[in-house]
Amino acid sequence: xxxxxxxxxxxxxxxxxxxxxxxxxxxxxxxxxxxxxxxxxxxxxxxxxxxxxxxxxxxxxxxxxxxxxxxxxxxxxxxxxxxxxxxxxxxxxxxxxxxxxxxxxxxxxxxxxxxxxxxxxxxxxxxxxxxxxxxxxxxxxx
Ligand code: TYD
Numbered sequence: 643x644x645x646x647x648x649x650x651x652x653x654x655x656x657x658x659x660x661x662x663x664x665x666x667x668x669x670x671x672x673x674x675x676x677x678x679x680x681x682x683x684x685x686x687x688x689x690x691x692x693x694x695x696x697x698x699x700x701x702x703x704x705x706x707x708x709x710x711x712x713x714x715x716x717x718x719x720x721x722x723x724x725x726x727x728x729x730x731x732x733x734x735x736x737x738x739x740x741x742x743x744x745x746x747x748x749x750x751x752x753x754x755x756x757x758x759x760x761x762x763x764x765x766x767x768x769x770x771x772x773x774x775x776x777x778x779x780x781x782x783x784x
Contacts, residue, residue: 684761693752700750712739716756723747725782
């Protein structure tokens with residue numbers, strides 16, 4: 643995958659791998675997820691790290707939130723469930739991220755040393771979470 647290539651156009655209710663525009667020179671690489679490239683304007687950056695062995699995170703969907711997830715270090719496996727089908731994505735390089743649209747259930751498996759950065763379209767709002775899998779299915783109508 644070359645830098646800046648979009649694997650596919652973002653589709654609501656889905657997740658899409660996107661190659662982050664990356665500048666490479668003799669010193670190494672610099673990747674930029676800027677406002678004019680991301681399909682949403684980020685209002686928050688958080689990151690998951692210091693994981694317990696075989697930690698599973700996520701286990702929820704969001705009603706409105708859009709996110710772009712990048713494994714800054716190590717390997718992160720993300721299971722995406724849109725209510726109809728499940729898809730597994732492996733993030734293991736810092737120049738490719740996963741765009742996760744709203745109304746998508748995600749389970750995230752981290753290794754002990756992996757670091758997952760998440761750019762989010764809004765600040766933290768607990769009312770935007772669906773944490774119950776049956777409630778998620780009721781929302782997606784499946
Ligand atoms: P949660 O979103 O459940 O984590 P994950 O999806 O990674 O498993 O959040 C874990 C805790 O952190 C929960 O108590 C909410 C809190 N939190 C914030 O206070 N601010 C934030 O921006 C996020 C993402 C979580």
